[in-house]
Structure formats: C-alpha cells, structure tokens
Amino acid sequence: MTRSAVKHAARAKAAPTRKASPARKIVYFFGGGKADGTAKMKELLGGKGANLAEMAGLGLPVPPGFTITTGVCTYYYEHGRKLPATLSSDVEKNLRRIETILGAEFGDAQNPLLVSVRSGARSSMPGMMETILNVGLNDVTREGLVAKTGNARFVYDAQRRLIQMYSDVVMEKAAGIEPAPGKGIRQQLERELERLKESRGVRQDTELSADDLRALIDVYKSKVLEVLGRPFPEDPREQLWGGIGAVFQSWNGRRAVEYRRIEKIPDEWGTAVSVQAMVFGNMGETSATGVGFTRNPATGENIFYGEWLPTAQGEDVVAGIRTPLPINEAGKTEHTRHLPSLETAMPDAYRRLARIQRRLERHSRDMLDSEFTSQEGRLWMLQCRVGKRNGVAAVKMAVDMANEKLIAKREAVLRVSPSALVQVLLPMLDPKAELETVAIAKGLPAGPGGAYGRIALTADEAAAIAAQKSGEDAKVVLVREETSPEDIHGMHAAQAILTAKGGMTSHAALVARGWGKCCIVGCDALEIDLEAGTVQVGSRTLRRGDWISLNGTEGKLYEGRIALVAPNLEHNREYRSLMRWADRFRRLGIRANADTVEDAARARAFGAEGIGLFRTEHMFYGEGSDAPLGKLRRMIVAESESERRAALAELFVDVKSDILATLEVMQGLPVTIRLLDPPLHEFVPKQREKLEELAAQVGIDIDELERRAAALHETNPMMGHRGVRLGISYPEVTEMQVRAIFEAAAELLRQGKKAEPEIMIPVVSAPAELDHQYAIIERVYGEVLRRTGLKRIPHLVGTMIEVPRAALLAGKIAERARFFSFGTNDLTQLTFGFSRDDTGSFLPRYLAQKLLPEDPFASLDESGVGELVKVAIERGRRTRRDLKIGICGEHGGDPRSVAFCHDAGLDYVSCSPFRVPIARLAAAHAALQR
C-alpha cells in the first residue's frame, strides 16, 4: 500500500462519507447550463469529468450527466473492491436530474434514457481504461426507442454494440476471466457478426438490415450464456452498476498499470467515472459527429481544425474505419479538396461549433480539442481537453498566443515542455509528405525524430551494409523481434531501430534513447521471417532491402522513403522568440560538452555560453597512420620517463593545435579543458596485428609490448588508474597538457584574440591530489609567461566532483579549486555502486519492478547523488564564496536534472550541443516554477 493511499484510507475510515458535507461529496452533477464542478477539479473528477462540468457551467450544450469522484476509486481499492454504501442513492438522485432535464427515464419502456459510462483520470490515459456506451438498452426499452426515433436499424445496432462491449469489459475482463487467445467473448461475437455478413453476402456492417441485427442480438445473447455461463443482464440498473465497477476495475488493468509506469502517473490517483446521457450522431442524415481543434495541432496555425463524419458515432472518427472529412474549407489539403466539409454540409451546426471553439479557447487560454455530435441537427459537446500537439506546433502556439496577448510570455515559455522542444530540433519526416502517406503500422514511440533506410534483419547485416556502402545506400533500419546487447553494433550502424516486441524500457528503447536515435518498439503488427527475409505487416510483405520510414516521435511506420527535413532554426521565428524569452527568465548558465572545433561551433549556434567539458582524449579516438592515437600509444607503453617524454613532445603539437582551434572558435567564452581521464589501456590495441604494428613503431619486441600492455590490465577500470591518478603517476603528462593549453591561449592573446581556458582535474578524491597538480600547473604557467612575455593569461584551475569523497571533502578541495564541475555520470556510478557498462543485467528489472523510480543515469537521483551534490556546493561555497559550479555529466541535458541544478544553486549546466536549447528552456522553466 502506498503512503498516500494509506493516509487516504485512514481518513476515509475516520470519517465515513456523509451526504451533507460538500467536502465529502462523491457525485457531481453537470448539465442544463449548470454544474457542481469546474475545470479546476481534475484531481477529484478526472480530466474528462472536470472539463464536462466546465463546459456545462459555461452554458454550452453538454448532454447532462454526473461524475463519481476519484476518491470513490481509492475507497474501492481500500475496501476489497467494494463501493461506498451511500453511492447508490447519490447515483439515483443524479440519474433523476438527468431524466428531468431530458424528459426521458432510465429503463422506461416508452421513453428510455440511455447513458454512457466512461473513465476519466486526472491526466489523460487514452485507450487504457474502459468505456461502455448505450447502457439502459434491453429488449423492452429498445422498442420504445424504435417507436420514438422511427429508426429500428440504429436502435438494434446500438443494442448489439452494448452487448459486445459489455460482455467483454464487464462480464469477462472485470470478472477476471482470462480466455485462451482468440477465445475472448469479443472475438467470438465478432465472428458471429462476420458469419452473418457472409451469409448475407455483404461487406459493411451498415449493409445489414434491422432484422438482421435483431436476429444477431439473440445470437449474441446465447453466445454470452454459452461462453461466460451467465445470461446478459437485461436490467438497466444492473448494466449501469456493472459498468461503474468495470471502470474502477480497469484502473488496475495490465495496460493501465504499464502506461502509468511509463508516463510516471502515480497509482494512487485513481480514476473518476462519468455517467452521461447518450446522444447519437448516427441517428440519420441530420446527425453527425466529429472532433475539433481550436488550432492546427500539427502546424500550430491559428485556424479551427477538425474532422467529421455524417451519420456516425465518435468512435468511427477515431477508429480509422471510415475516412473522416475536413471540417472546414480552410483545413482542406490536396487530398481532401474534393470532400464535403461540415462548413458547407451543415452550415448552421458549423457556425455554432466554430463559435463554441472560439469561446472555449478564449476561456481556457489554450488550444483545446473537443468531441461533438449533432443529433438530428442539435449540436452537443461531448468532451473537451487541452489538445495534444507536436513540438513544432507547441512552440508556434505558445509564441502566437503570447503575441496575441492571450497569455503572458512567461506562460508561453512554460507551455512548451523541453521534451516537446526536442521535436523542433530533430530531423523529421517531411510533415507534408507524411500527411499524404498512410502509416502501415504503429508502435511505441521509443526514440523521437524521423529516419528512413533499407530493412536489415540482423545486426551483422546492418553493420555490414553501413560499413560497405555509402551515401543513401548505406542507410539501413534494423528490424528485429527484440534487440539484445549482441546487436549493439548493428543498432549503432542503423539509422533507426524497429522492433516487434518490447516496451518503452526494452533494450532497444533504452539504447536508442541513450543515443538519441529514432526508434519504434512493440510494433506488434510486424511478423518477421528471418529465413524468408521478409517482414509481414498485415497483408503487405516487405523484404530485406526494402525502404521504410519511421516517425519515432509518434511511433508511425511507413513504406518507402519519406524525405527528412532538418529543422531550420534560423528561420523559425517562433522558436527564436521562445528561446529569447527563455534566456530572459533563466538564471542558470548553459554550456556545451564539445570535443572538437565542429562541436564547439555547433554549440555556439545552439546558444551555448561556453564549453563545460572539452575532453583532451577525444582526439585520440581516431585511428590512422599518423593520428595522435599512435603517438599516445607510444607514450603509454613507454617504460621510462625519457621514452615517455619523447612521445609526449610529439603529442604536444597535436594537443596544442586542437585546443587552440577550439579556444579560437569560442572567442573568449570559457572553455573547460579536462586533463586526460580514461585508463590508459583503453587506448592500447587489442588485436594482434595492431599490436605488432605498434611494437614495430616503438621498436620493441612484440612479447615485451604484450607484457607492457598486460600490465595495464585492471579488474575494475572505472575505479582504477585514471584521471588525476595518471597525472600523479606521470607528472610529465599533466605538464604536456597544461603547456599546450597555456601556449595555445598565449598564441591567441598575442594575436589580439581572446581566450579563457579553464583547466579541470578529473577523478579527484583527496585535496592533496590538487596540491600536487597545482604545483605543476603553476610552474608551467610561469614558464609560459616568461617565454611569451605575457603578464597574464586569463584562466581558472578547478576540479571535477565525481567521486563521493570529493563531494564530502569539498570544503577542503575548494581551498585550491576555483571551480567545481560535477561529473554526475561517475558520481552516480559510485554512489550507487552501479557500473554503467554492466547495469544491463539488472537495471531494466529494477525499473520494471519500480525498485528505482527511474534510470539514475538518465535523470539525476536527487535523494542520493543529489544530496552529495548539495553537500559539495554548500561546503565548497563556505570555503570560497565565488566558487564557480557547474555540471558536465549527461544529466546536464535532462530537464528534470536541470531543474535540480537550478534549485541547488549551480552556476551552469553543460550538455551535448544538441541539447543546449532544451537545457536553456528547462532552465527557464526551473526559474519560473520556483
């Protein structure tokens, strides 16, 4: 039991529900121009219930109904799935209010009222919980409705749908029956429907006659009795209570639980249940249904956008069985030009609807999406909520609304979530082209952005194609059932990853997210046949080598190649406004981690105010005959200081020119250069032939070289001979790097340019390590000043805080260090005792079982690592008030971690160049939300 649930339960026990007290009211009415609730009561009424109340309160045409609060859901789970005793009379009373407004009666044979029973959580969980429509229909009431509407076909169809939905949701799922695959009551009833259509020789449901449907109802009922062993309930009240219970039950259904885990929705929130009078968009030709967006959710344009269908129910629009029509002339595309719009087909209804849209947006000050139904020409609003939008649209809407004075600039900044901003920055499938293509399958959106490539069915295949071909031909998408660590090389080589199985925390999803790679997982429509080299998607057969395109932001898969468009930030006026405003609000500085001149230039373009991490070792990662790596290797296997110094002298030239170029690009913005960090054996070749090559270069025997290389082996390299420990073992290595830094800066200064290097010492665990390195740095600084005749070279010397002991001893360390930079990757590894390279064997399970709230390498662990960070800041600043403090771990680009850094009082965060805008926005959010 969660803490809050316990508290809740305790409170519930202490004070049993009484009707009189509004604080303990458990049923809220809406309709007839009035409502007990408002949009602000989402916690109690769920999103749907609160919005219905709000619309009703505004006097909009909402079918009357009532909402049972989320508190009842909590009560239900705290009391062995029993409902509170008072609920029954509350429901009856509210049912009577609906009956009064509509002049119909629930269960009445002549003029029956039908209702829907819907779930509604505090935050939207689309499709995750249950809904039952047409509750109240039975063999008696249907005849009253036939008489009243004169539309028997419509009524029998509604009853058939009720039986199909209810037997599945209430009688099977909520009862905990787990049928064999394909044997579920829903499938069995669907087979009966198919059988009927076959026998009648028709393809569409709509082609069946009223008599057909009435006969089908009887078939359905006997099937229900046969399969579930109970008759379908004819009593409207039994239907109603079954529906209410099933909705509460569905809060803990497998899909809902999984969804909450991914979306981080607390289990204890619970769902509300809304019971609402049914209205029908399928009652005849003057009936219609549709959805509306107050602005275009794909582009953000300020134009009423939507889709509709005549003679249809809401689910038909969403389900994609019939192609919906454009709602107005302005929303038409090439493809939809020839279709009728609501604007022209039902101009009165459209005008009323458009007026409601404007009213709603003005009232809520945000883009809303809504569902409406016109029943025999009368317009009803069925629901409304803040509309989903993609990142590009989110930015445009926020900035437009601020410019329209609908919202303040600070609110505009807060409207765009940093993760939405990612979509503005990623290359994506050309939205126009995408709009005109039909997705062939949908999966979970595990890695955002767009990508295309040829299908590769194994990792080796993907890696081979990427390595052997070039240009477009080298582009592959790795398509697998699931991925495993053995597939890493192929995943890396691929443009995107697509898997048939796996959820948002599967191997593929975790890896892709880590790399920022486009990825769709759990795309269960795929049937991969490795031997045949095919991927079956429904009736389509794709083959190895065929082109496919992925929209990883939405999880959509397309056949063929859809062009990618790079975001044009220069010309994205709204993006630039938003970032300008964000910069105005934020307090945190934003730097980038950049190892090359190109990275540095990119970082500046993205708005970085400096480089927070320049890793000198980066230049050693490229092979090549005269690459710096060769020189480094000679340095590493040197056994005497003199051998080592000779190799270092050669390296010096490369290191200096690399640093000089980066300092130059940054034009006087601070550049934090970290001294050599990784364990040396990382750079020693593993293959025999490379070793032989190196032996020849160094001029020693291969056996001797192997001995020297073996001596570098470590059991736990992450905690071995690395960072400042190298600088202490080999002071000449520190000396070479420091000399390169000062000489590079000096050269720029003497050219009249600016340079502001910050020398950063890694993996410090003891204050005396700094003393040791500072002595070298000060000596070399003096030497360079003398050699160049400069009076000073602006610079700082500081340290990384990435070892727990450094955080604890920060007060002492700050006596030397002028700045701290938190290396939160390593600090997380050591604080948890998690080797990041090895967490694959247990961390996924930890996340799945909620032993940890989230991956601490993705989002900073505030309770553990965060405490060390805070301790270090407090102690460091107590020693040195002007201590500059930043973070250069990967958390620097994670919005939640940025918020933590803001609260903790850091001076800046540093992240990959690409994530700089995200960090800027996250920093503004942090500043505005505190």
Place this chain on the structure above:
Amino acid sequence: MTRSAVKHAARAKAAPTRKASPARKIVYFFGGGKADGTAKMKELLGGKGANLAEMAGLGLPVPPGFTITTGVCTYYYEHGRKLPATLSSDVEKNLRRIETILGAEFGDAQNPLLVSVRSGARSSMPGMMETILNVGLNDVTREGLVAKTGNARFVYDAQRRLIQMYSDVVMEKAAGIEPAPGKGIRQQLERELERLKESRGVRQDTELSADDLRALIDVYKSKVLEVLGRPFPEDPREQLWGGIGAVFQSWNGRRAVEYRRIEKIPDEWGTAVSVQAMVFGNMGETSATGVGFTRNPATGENIFYGEWLPTAQGEDVVAGIRTPLPINEAGKTEHTRHLPSLETAMPDAYRRLARIQRRLERHSRDMLDSEFTSQEGRLWMLQCRVGKRNGVAAVKMAVDMANEKLIAKREAVLRVSPSALVQVLLPMLDPKAELETVAIAKGLPAGPGGAYGRIALTADEAAAIAAQKSGEDAKVVLVREETSPEDIHGMHAAQAILTAKGGMTSHAALVARGWGKCCIVGCDALEIDLEAGTVQVGSRTLRRGDWISLNGTEGKLYEGRIALVAPNLEHNREYRSLMRWADRFRRLGIRANADTVEDAARARAFGAEGIGLFRTEHMFYGEGSDAPLGKLRRMIVAESESERRAALAELFVDVKSDILATLEVMQGLPVTIRLLDPPLHEFVPKQREKLEELAAQVGIDIDELERRAAALHETNPMMGHRGVRLGISYPEVTEMQVRAIFEAAAELLRQGKKAEPEIMIPVVSAPAELDHQYAIIERVYGEVLRRTGLKRIPHLVGTMIEVPRAALLAGKIAERARFFSFGTNDLTQLTFGFSRDDTGSFLPRYLAQKLLPEDPFASLDESGVGELVKVAIERGRRTRRDLKIGICGEHGGDPRSVAFCHDAGLDYVSCSPFRVPIARLAAAHAALQR
C-alpha cells in the same frame, strides 16, 4: 608550510624571543642536582632533554648540560635556516653554568670541557638524526686533557672520532654535499684508518698506539681539506655551533623524513638539541659503560636487566663490535654464564646503579631503559627513557605492575598497545633459541611474527616447492630484490618474504601486511645472484634451498631453522588478566568474521561475542568432484528458472548443514549470515578443461556453456550484478538461502538448543530492494514455522551499508532493516573510487608522497568514509532507536578504526578471529581514552 607551522611562525614573529619571559625560554639547563625542565616537557625539550632534566631534578648523577628547545627548530626552518639572535648569549650563559659545576672550561688549554651535541625529538627516532661527540677537542685542548688524564691514547682516539664524525655530519651532510657512492668523507677517513692498521699489521683499533693515532689525526685533517676544500675547524665554538646547526638540519634529512612518514610523526614537531658535558667510559680500567632496563624487555620479568662493557663508550655497546657482558648474575644465560658481570666486577657502581634503577621505575611507574657510564669509578646517568619491549613483555609488565599496585588496572590496559598484542598472538621464533643465535642481517620489520623455510629465489620456484612437497619440505621463504605483482603466487605460497630493497610501503610490505604474513624488506645486506642461486650476506654465502629464519616483528634474519612457538594463551596468565580487564572497560561488542565451523570455534576461543559476518559463498571456494561448487556452477549456468531451481535444491542441503553447524558452535550467540554476494562469474571456471567437465555435468554443449559464461562477463564486476541484485534477479536464490537458515535454526531449537541467526542483505543501494527481499524472507519464515510447528525462530533481518547511497538513505532503509553492518571495504572502494584490486598502480605512490595520510583499506578514512558512516548511524537511529549497528569490513580489526567505531557509537565491530583480542583491547583503549 603546514598549518601548525604557520601558526607557530606567526606567533614567533608577533612576539620576538625575550630572555625574561619563561614562556619563551629557548634554552633549558640541567645538572648539579637541579633542572629547568621536567619529564613532562617532551614537546619542548624532546624526549632525551626532558628525561635528562627529570633525572637531574631527582638529584641523580647526570653530566650537566642544556637543551635548546624544539621551538628553535621550527624557527630555524621558518627563517631560511637561521637561528634566533638571542640563542648565542643563552648558550654562552648555560655553557658557563656547566663550567662552574665541573670546574672545567670550554676551549681551555689546561682543563678543557668537552661536550656532546645530540638531537632529541618528542618521540624517539633512533639513529635517524645526528649526534656529535667530543666537541671542544683540538690540537691545543687535547694536550691539556692528556696532561689531566694521563691517557694520551684515549684523548687522540677521541679527537680522531670527532674529526671523522664532524666532517661527515656537519661539513658534508649538513652542507648539502652529495658525494659519489663510496666517496663520502666518512668512508675516505675510514679507509685511512684501515690503511694505518694494515701498515701497523693490527686488526683492532685498540691495538693502535697513541702516536699512531696522533699521526692519523694529521692525515685526517689534510684529507678533510683535500676532499671538502675547507680545513677542519679548530675553534671549539665553531665546532659547537656547527654541531647545533647540523642537528637541526638533520631533522629534514632523507632518513628522518622517511622514518617520520612510516611512524606517522608530524613534520612540524621539530627536534631539540641537547648539549651535555662528555663523560668517558673508556678512560681506563675503572671506567665502563652500559645500558640498563628496569625489567627484562624480552620477557617482562621484574628483574634489573642490562649489558655493559669495561673501558668503552656507549656506542660500543650498541654497535655490536664488542660482545657486551651481562650486567648481573640474574641476567646470565647459558651463553653468558662465563662472562664477568658488573655486579661482580664493580660491585659499588652496580649497587648504586641498581638503586637508581629502582628509584627511576618507582618514579616513572614504567619500565625504563637508561644509559650509564662509569668514568674512573664515578657513575653518570647519560639518558633514560621508557624502555621498548616486545608484546609479550609489555603484557606481563603491565599486569605485574598493576598487581604490584604500581599502576591502576585501567592504566595497565592502556600500557599495552593493540599492535603489541599482535606479538602475543603470532607464532614466533622460540625466544630462547633466538637469544642464543646471532642475527646475520637486519631489515625493516614489514610483517610481524616468525617463520622459517628454505630459500627460494623466484616466485615460480617458491610456488612449485610449496605445491610439490609437503610438511617441512614444503616450507620456503621467498627471497627477492623486490617483489612485483607477478610474484604474488610465490609470495602466497611462501612462509615468509624477504627482500633486499624496498621500504615499509613497498609491494612486498603491503602484500605481506594484508595477508598477515611474516616479512622483512629493505634488508640491504643481501646480495642476490639469481644465476648462481646464491644470497651473499656479508661474508656468508647462502644457497637456494638453505634454511633461514625470520623474526618479522624485529626485522632480524637468522641462518638455519629456529623453531616456532605458538602462543599458549590458555596458560598466559597475564594475557588473560589483561583481556579480562579490557573487557570490563570496553563498551563495544566484539564479533568475528567466520565462514566455517573451525573459524567459529576459533573466534569463540579468542573471545568473540558472536559472528558478524558469515559468508555463505565461502563454502563454494573449494573444488572437488561433489563439492558444493559444482552444484553452484550448475545453478549459475542454468538459463531457466526450473533448471536453476533443480540445482538450488541440491545446494540447499549443503548450505543448510553448513549454517546449522556454525549456529550450533555459537550456542545462541548471534550469527550474521550474509546472502550470496559475489558476481556469479567468479565461480565459473576459466580453464577449458574445467569448462568441458562442467558442460558434461550440466548436459549442454561446450559452445553453449561458453556463451552462457561469456554473458556473465562484466567490465567492472565490483559494481556489477552482485549482492542483492542477484537476489532480485533470481528470487529463488534468496529463497533457498533463507530457507536453509530458518530450517537450520528450527532444527536446533527443536533439539532444545539455541540459535540466533541474523540475515544480512548485501550491496543495498535503494530501500525498495529491501522490500523485495523482505517479502521473500517473510514468506519463507511463515512456511518454515508452519512446517516445523514452531511459534517463532529468533532472528533479525538487516542490511549491509557498503554503498554510499545506502549510507545517505539510511533513514529510509532503517524502516525495514533491524540492523546495519558497515561493509567498509566496499564503502571505501566506492567513496574513493578506488578498485582495491587495482590500487597497486597508484596507491603506493600516494602513500609515499603523502597524498593520503594512510592506506584507507588498512585504517578507516575518517574524513570521507567516516562521515558516511556517521551519517548512516545518525539517520538510521533517528528512524529506529534500537537499530543494531556493527562493522564487518576488515577495518574491524584495526585499532584506530575500532576507536573510530567506538566514538561513532557502533554496537559492535567484527573482525577476523585472530584479531578479536586486538579489537577487544582497542575497544577498551577507546573507552578509556575518551
């Protein structure tokens, strides 16, 4: 500059030395029955100066003299090696007081006063700093002395010694001259002496005539001028000041600095300088010199013990050139029975001396050692100090003195340092046999205890002999220039390790100390010739395979086999008294880490009050056809839960019987059983043939097995899939162990015996991990209760705190855990980011360069790891007041760490059985010293 030195200097600057103020007195007089100082003033006067003052104050016959304070030493280093201005007049004034008492005058031609100049630090640094004797002798004063003593040979010999000593210490060393090897002035003068002896055809110095020596003085003087380019100073005052300066200088000599590092003596203490009138034990037949101990320092017996030499100077007794004689009849041994004692040779002097010994011991309430000289029948006390003693003697003396009411019991307990107690517990060379054998060489005592074995000159040799032979023949001592990690197997196989090079922090020393193995390092008398297979020690040639014996406690090497004696603690009455008293004073509980029934029994015998760490995995470390290891391996490579459960069912039997036996031995004392901790790949064989065997057992293909084994590989296994992470991945493994524990305990309880298991969950980093494991434990507990019909099985469930995050989240963790046990080995690894397996590449340098005050794996790092320990205790107890807290890392047996644990408020420490008595004593010290 150190902090305290800075403070010191600041104080010195703020208030320049004035004579009048006693607080700033810089020269302290003693002699003539009076003294300015006392024994309590060691900080100011050094040990030697303070003790001389004390003796003089007691009215004992002390040659008069004065002590220049340690403050002057500090001043000297703070002022560019200049002495304070007022020192000169203070020294002159005190010199005159000596002259007055003795009726002689410094530099006087007729009746010259000679003085010694000696160093004296707060704590003894034997042989590390300089001493100059006979200061004041020159070509003029010597003739006065010849006339006065009528002993020209003695006088010229004294002058020769002065020149030899002074030119070396003052003119060469203190001047910073570094001669080529063998070219030092001392060696050059010694060669002149040898040459003279050769030309005279004599072997002993004493055979040279007065004329020979006078001639040698001239040769010496011209050699000094030739080699050092300066004449030897004839001016007595120049000699005196040169000597004073040289002593201060020697405080920062290489040897002294190294010694302080090892002995952890702060650099800022400084040395005092004592200038004292010379007395001569070599003036003729009524002169003698010697050393006395108020009790026997080897056995502790309460009998005046000492050695003496007629017609000799103090250095002759110590230097081992002449064999010293027993001081009294009671101290005679088999070997010395025939030699004359002081008691019989000079009965008056002996009686006076014996009286002084009694007086001194009664006064100081401790065993003292002293140096005395009888100059022409007159007895002088030259120095005294608390006498060094071995561990056995320390225990006996402390207990005897308490029984004699000389000291209180609490003082007796404090008198024995825990490290001295080690000697009582270690097997050692039979002291009687050792006493009758002459050591052939001496080195640094790197690993205490005694050992013997045949010489092996390579690690392979040592390992091979140990593996192939058995019994006595398998015993080898590995003798190496130095050791390196490649020698580990040989070091492990050897009884002891002996190296020619290396200091107390060399590889050999570190490894041996870690293993508790007898070891001598830096034994520079050894010349190892690997090809010839010989070890040259002076004129002796030892060969590969020869027997040698080592006393690692004192660093002494012997030829041949000296029997080892195991300490007989049962019959060591004093040891048992001491431990009983210690137990009365301590507050900390003491448990042992024990993995086997034998260990558990040993632990109880050593006084353990429970087992603090029983590692279930220990039983898997033995190979064998049906050993548990085989079953474990089958469990590990199982790929399905059912395969795993089958292997676990087999393992269960072994685990249960192992636990049952241990619980039984402990008779109801608590036994903390840690659930499986190490990464599984540790147990998978590496060799191909073992793998094939396993594949056959498991019934799978070797390739498949290799794949499964490879999947277990980790980059940083220390931070990988281990501890509770295994229990979460494989709940059935936790279940098996927990069931074994409860069933074992239940079986004992049903037999009417006691059992108190404590289940300990390792490597916890998140509170939810405990929830997960507790669910299993509670379920199994219930099942075992039902199965056995017991109402309850007394037990606790708790966790190790060995991951920094666990320490930080201790408040939350204590909601579940009933006890904490600090795993300080891993906590140290993670807090520092030091992989213990890999520190060899940098930690020795860190210790040598003082970047860390000491090895954090040997003694708990109080400022880093210690803070986490304190935080965890405070937060844990805030949640659960009766939280039981212990420590089971290796620090539990380190006296300084035990003191920390006492202060931190732990309930108990747990250490290896062997160290239990040490921990008991250390805990008593901690309680008494706070």
